[in-house]
Amino acid sequence: MDGFSVLAWRSRLASGEATPEDVARHYLEAIAARDPEIHAFLLVREEAREEARNLRVEDRQTLPFFGIPVALKDNFLTRGVRTTAGSRILETYVPPVDATAWKHLALGGAVLLGKTNLDEFAMGVSTETSAFGPTRNPWDLTRTAGGSSGGSAAAVAAGFTPLALGSDTGGSVRQPAAYTGIVGFKPTYGLISRFGLIHMAASLDTVGVLANTVADAAYTFVHISGSDHKDPTSFGKLPPAFANQLAEIQRLAYPARVERLHALLSRGFSGVKVALVREFLGDGVSPDVRIAIEAAARRMEELGAHVEVVSIPELKLASAVYAVVMTAEAASYLGRFDGVRFGLRVPAGDVDTLSTWTRSQGFGWEVKRRILFGTYVTLSESFVDLYERALRARRFLAIRLEALFADYDLLLGPTTPTTAPALGAAGDLDPVVELTQDLLTIPANLAGLPAVSVPAGRGSDGMPVGLQIVGPRYSDLDVLAFAFSWEEARPLEARPPFGGKIMELSSREGGNE
Amino acid sequence: MPLSPETWEKLQYLARLELTPEEKVRMERELEELLAYVSPLRQLPLDGVSPMILPVEVEPVLRADVPEAFPSREELLRSAPEVQNGFFVVPNVLEE
Numbered sequence: 186m187d188g189f190s191v192l193a194w195r196s197r198l199a200s201g202e203a204t205p206e207d208v209a210r211h212y213l214e215a216i217a218a219r220d221p222e223i224h225a226f227l228l229v230r231e232e233a234r235e236e237a238r239n240l241r242v243e244d245r246q247t248l249p250f251f252g253i254p255v256a257l258k259d260n261f262l263t264r265g266v267r268t269t270a271g272s273r274i275l276e277t278y279v280p281p282v283d284a285t286a287w288k289h290l291a292l293g294g295a296v297l298l299g300k301t302n303l304d305e306f307a308m309g310v311s312t313e314t315s316a317f318g319p320t321r322n323p324w325d326l327t328r329t330a331g332g333s334s335g336g337s338a339a340a341v342a343a344g345f346t347p348l349a350l351g352s353d354t355g356g357s358v359r360q361p362a363a364y365t366g367i368v369g370f371k372p373t374y375g376l377i378s379r380f381g382l383i384h385m386a387a388s389l390d391t392v393g394v395l396a397n398t399v400a401d402a403a404y405t406f407v408h409i410s411g412s413d414h415k416d417p418t419s420f421g422k423l424p425p426a427f428a429n430q431l432a433e434i435q436r437l438a439y440p441a442r443v444e445r446l447h448a449l450l451s452r453g454f455s456g457v458k459v460a461l462v463r464e465f466l467g468d469g470v471s472p473d474v475r476i477a478i479e480a481a482a483r484r485m486e487e488l489g490a491h492v493e494v495v496s497i498p499e500l501k502l503a504s505a506v507y508a509v510v511m512t513a514e515a516a517s518y519l520g521r522f523d524g525v526r527f528g529l530r531v532p533a534g535d536v537d538t539l540s541t542w543t544r545s546q547g548f549g550w551e552v553k554r555r556i557l558f559g560t561y562v563t564l565s566e567s568f569v570d571l572y573e574r575a576l577r578a579r580r581f582l583a584i585r586l587e588a589l590f591a592d593y594d595l596l597l598g599p600t601t602p603t604t605a606p607a608l609g610a611a612g613d614l615d616p617v618v619e620l621t622q623d624l625l626t627i628p629a630n631l632a633g634l635p636a637v638s639v640p641a642g643r644g645s646d647g648m649p650v651g652l653q654i655v656g657p658r659y660s661d662l663d664v665l666a667f668a669f670s671w672e673e674a675r676p677l678e679a680r681p682p683f684g685g686k687i688m689e690l691s692s693r694e695g696g697n698e
Numbered sequence: 699m700p701l702s703p704e705t706w707e708k709l710q711y712l713a714r715l716e717l718t719p720e721e722k723v724r725m726e727r728e729l730e731e732l733l734a735y736v737s738p739l740r741q742l743p744l745d746g747v748s749p750m751i752l753p754v755e756v757e758p759v760l761r762a763d764v765p766e767a768f769p770s771r772e773e774l775l776r777s778a779p780e781v782q783n784g785f786f787v788v789p790n791v792l793e794e
Contacts, residue, residue: 539789553717574740
């Protein structure tokens, strides 16, 4: 698996051992062979091969993503490349700009392989609300790959790309990463510009990274983070120590940057104080998941971490807070889809009717429900009782979490209550089902905390279990370092066997030549 | 808490969404389910806790208040459903 990581490709590409075109071809062939059954992509770019060929060989040492293929969740705007957000209303939309996060990678030499499937406007936990059909889990095609960044997660897990970006509003990067046995990282709120990301809920959305290894996720995060005047929430003022660390890694040229990054991440467990959150292991969490996470915690203890079980009963209310805040923001944001400036139009005699018909035909059920609920909670008669109360409850929970970080460095728990469910088990069947699937990931979004999901083992069904590590704001590198140490320390049976699938493809490719 | 017909009309108008009678029955049930789901928030002791709108309290980055020309007007208009002479076309909004 490590041979197909971003950093392994980076090193072969920098030395000239591999060419960008070889790499692009390898992944395009993998996609052509297996994506018809998985459906990770909404759009595959054969042009990637030519673009890879056109990279200037003299840049191979200095560009940090020289020739690295990237897949983007289809809610990242890509100039000249169709972007749908998984919705009929944007089925033919071709953006005039690039999302800043993608622009950073493109300027770094990355090659865009394609756009990946997602729940409509990122609203869902299984990609089943996508207007273009669901993505299947590469480990078991009868199961969901999770959502809403399910296409990005499946693409990495299936060996279709070494790297993908997603967005995480309530767990949409971490949950599919857990279901597909890969790494999913969501940074502190505000560290990566969301300019060019089609929002769901602006106070919760973060850009996230999906990769095979923690080091790849860290390498990418460091590269795409930073202030952007086009996103007022991408902050300029950071805690000085953190800002210096980030700036130093960003500044160093390859390969020193990778070495410095490794040095930063290789800290081990010794002396780290970890809280295993009781509510994260409570009702609704399957025995399989609980056993895997408790085993991981014991292993960390053996290696020097100090693990204690703590209880924050109010965390159970996080998804209720989320349901109100997220829908209110989504309803407001989606107001721009009016059939006038972009996307679908259903003609009518007056503007109001035109907008109403366009939205009624263009949006799917899940999106309509969220718009209506979000509109309801912000009506003047329910504003104080629902919306304002939820905002106050949000601070209440954030303060509780903050208090915990006075005593503990990190919080630990499963990423999801179960392994990947069967397709059809989630979707838009029940408005509350998805809230329970995101129960363990939502608190980090409400409080703006960095969190990562890293494979911890497998359930009795053979499916991967994700371990979630959450830290205080701006502890992004600590969270990643802890995950990195776990990756190094976890027992063999907890290591995901992606290698099998990827090697199979590459040996077939070799056979063709 | 069932939604009154007036509230229901207002919601659909504000959201610019129109549901068929069957859809309305299902949606109403789901909205009520969500309302029940969020009602435990009333149990929290929130006296003196101020609303949290953004999770990180730092000065936001604002760009200078200087107009910028969009680099490609043509690309911007390309995805509009109807354009004439560089303008978005909508049905007549003025009385004859």
